[in-house]
Amino acid sequence: MATAELRDALQSVLVNLLDLQLVGKQIHWNVVGPNFRDLHQNLDEIVDIARRGSDEIAERMRALHATPDGMAATVAKYSKIEQPINTEILTTNAVDMVVKALQTTVGVMREVHDPVDEADPTTADILHEYIAALEQQAWFISAETRKP
Template sequence: MSETLTQTTAAHNSHPAYKASEKVAAHLQQLSVDLIDLHLQGKQAHWNVVGKNFRDLHLQLDEMIDAARGFSDDVAERMRAVYVVPDGRAATVAAQTSLAAFPATEVDTATTVDLAVAALYAVAGTARKIHDDVDAEDPSTADLLHAILLRLEQLAWMIDAENRVAGRSTPVAIQG
């Protein structure tokens, strides 16, 4: 003898303490897109970088890629937690990214450094641009932006050091 259960579909109502506004949702979507593109550009650079200090830069690009991939997941999961649906599809990323395109060819290490640093600072710029709006509405999400900024700017400094000449390029020492 089998019994069939009748399943009823009742509306599910959640009562979140916080739900992102359209403005914060758009800001987080932009950051998500930029982080996804940073990951993709990092892979493109990783596969096609050649020249002096190849191995060191190749490994640094791995760090950049890991950070971008991890942060893109953190941002997307935070979006879901505040009732925003992230869109990380390739067409969306291509249409909405703030990053300049990375070349499709082999790229010399010195140029790769400059391009990677520019991409890192572009994503950091997005995080800084949206920070105050996000912080005003949700300080918890702003904490995530702080973590992203700390790591991306650290990576930019470390990668940029590959092309610097001591005492002849920025930054200059602070004189007290």
Template sequence: MTQTMANTHTAHPPFTASEQLANHLQQLLVDLSELSLQGKQAHWNVVGRNFRDLHLQLDEIVDAARDFTDEVAERMRAVYVTPDARATTIAEATTLAPFPAREVDSATTVDLIAAALYAVSGTARRIHDDVDAEDPTTADLLHAIITRIEQLAWMVDAENRIANQSVPAQVNA
């Protein structure tokens, strides 16, 4: 004889996300997921000058994107939001421009991946103030994401820069 147990568990979390916070974190999750996919697409299909270094650098970008994807999804669960990183959701909701489905020259790959990194950073920066107002703890995660993603963007973008000529120009303190 099988007995079913009534659901008697009731959690009393001190904080649960609002719909706005849930939507913001979902968008960041989608964009980070797309970044990891684009990074691998680039990794497999980059050709040209400085191939090997760029090939390895793309893996570093993918690793960071995947780590942050997991951290965002787990934070979502911690504040009672269900993350959705299914392929169809990512394809429908990403704010990143598409990456080509062919071989891509290394210089073009640098520009495309730098743009993708800056797009993810842009998403994190766009949602930051709303997230911080509702949940400073989650905002701390955004700080780490922005710091690392912008560092990776600077590093990959430097491949195509021309000293003292590229835009944006450096600000001298």
């Protein structure tokens, strides 16, 4: 059974993974400019990872007898991800926005990792998987605009 601290930690991860999906799709639909197609497709990969992660975290919460809250109002209130503008977004700006959203999501996971690991190492293993996957995506996306 999940402690209140474990439940709250996982809820925080859930909220940010759900918002990462929304932010990823918002940028996906509105990105324009050089390397459009590659970025457009890579955004779908990020959304898929976030979707799988949010489902896995929510189901893990249920396995631990905690109730996940994925309601839009909850996501809007508690997400730490900066929201993109609601207009066309130049690919170079989109790269910066997506990398920041990925880093924010990973930051939440890293912030709660140690208490989660102490309470339930199995759940910490799930966090490891998504930290690695999202950090890899941040590397892929940031390489679009990095200079050697």
